[in-house]
Amino acid sequence: MLPTTPESLLPLVLRAMQATPDARLRDLLSGLVTHLHDFVREHQVTEPEFERAVAFLVGIGQATGPTKNEVILASDLLGISTLVALQNNPAGEAGTESHAALLGPFWRAEAPECQLGDNIARAGTPGTPLEVRGTVHGAEGQALAGAVVDVWQASPVGLYENQDPSQPDMNLRGQFRTDAAGRYHFRSVRPAGYPVPTDGPCGELLRAQRRQPCRPAHLHFMVSSPGHKVLVTQVFADDSEHLQSDPVFGVTAALVGHFRLAEEDGRPLALLDHDFHLVRGEPVFPHPPIP
Numbered sequence: 001m002l003p004t005t006p007e008s009l010l011p012l013v014l015r016a017m018q019a020t021p022d023a024r025l026r027d028l029l030s031g032l033v034t035h036l037h038d039f040v041r042e043h044q045v046t047e048p049e050f051e052r053a054v055a056f057l058v059g060i061g062q063a064t065g066p067t068k069n070e071v072i073l074a075s076d077l078l079g080i081s082t083l084v085a086l087q088n089n090p091a092g093e094a095g096t097e098s099h100a101a102l103l104g105p106f107w108r109a110e111a112p113e114c115q116l117g118d119n120i121a122r123a124g125t126p127g128t129p130l131e132v133r134g135t136v137h138g139a140e141g142q143a144l145a146g147a148v149v150d151v152w153q154a155s156p157v158g159l160y161e162n163q164d165p166s167q168p169d170m171n172l173r174g175q176f177r178t179d180a181a182g183r184y185h186f187r188s189v190r191p192a193g194y195p196v197p198t199d200g201p202c203g204e205l206l207r208a209q210r211r212q213p214c215r216p217a218h219l220h221f222m223v224s225s226p227g228h229k230v231l232v233t234q235v236f237a238d239d240s241e242h243l244q245s246d247p248v249f250g251v252t253a254a255l256v257g258h259f260r261l262a263e264e265d266g267r268p269l270a271l272l273d274h275d276f277h278l279v280r281g282e283p284v285f286p287h288p289p290i291p
C-alpha cells in the first residue's frame, strides 16, 4: 500500500512499526505518531512551520552543554516535566507536606557529603543566613535514620554555582544524612528567585509567548532511603514573587515553605522547617542533567 491522502499515511506508519519487539516502545511510539499526525492535519501545519519546529529541536540540542540542559528546560517550559512528576507521584501518596516536583536542569550528582549543621554557603557567600531543618518520614510515618537529603539552590543573586564563576565549585550544594531520630539540619543563605536561562531557543520561545521567565525563590531536595522511592522536590519561599506565575509550573500549595524570621547574635536569621515523606518503592535516581 502507498499513501494517497494525508489521512492514508498514518495507518501505513503504524503498520511499519508493528513488529517492534519491545511492547512498551511499540505502544509509546504508536501513540506519539498518532497524536503527531492528528496535530499536523488538524492544524494544517505548513512547510515553513515544520522547518521552524525542526530548527527549534536542533537548537535545543546545540544549546545543551556542560552547564545547561536546554532540552530539559524546553520540557519544563511546556509543563511536561511537572506533568510527568505529578503523574508518577500522585497527590496524597507522599503525604501533604512533600511531593514530587520537577528536577530542573541544575542538579549535579555527588554533591559534597556534609555533616549535620554544616553550611553549604561556602567561601562566605553573602546573603541572609538560613537554617533549614526537618524530619524524613518513611512509608508508615516512621522517622528514617540515615536518609540522604541532597540539597541544591541558587545564590541570593539567583545563580547556581555552575552559572557563576565567582562561586566555588559545588557551592550551595550538599548531601546530609539524617540522625537516629530521622532529623536533618543545615545552614545556608536565603535563595533568590531567578530567571530560567533565556539566552537560547527557550528564551526566544518565552519572548514569542510574552511569558515572564522568573521562578520564585526555592530550594531543591532529593531525599532517598533504602526501600523507598527517591523524592525529588522543591520548597518555595512563601514571600516570593511569581509563586503564581512560575514559568515551569513547579509550585503547588504543599510545596510552599514557611520561612520565619529570627535573630542570631543581633543579625537576622531565616528559619525553614520542612519534613519529607517518602513512599515505599525501589530507589531509582535520575541521570544528572549536567555533569
Ligand code: BEZ
Pocket (backbone or CB within 6 Å): 073, 076, 103, 104, 105, 106, 196, 197, 215, 248
Ligand atoms: C530550577 O529550578 O533549577 C529550574 C527548573 C526549570 C527550569 C530552569 C531552572
Ligand code: FE
Pocket (backbone or CB within 6 Å): 104, 106, 153, 154, 218, 220
Ligand atoms: Fe532551581
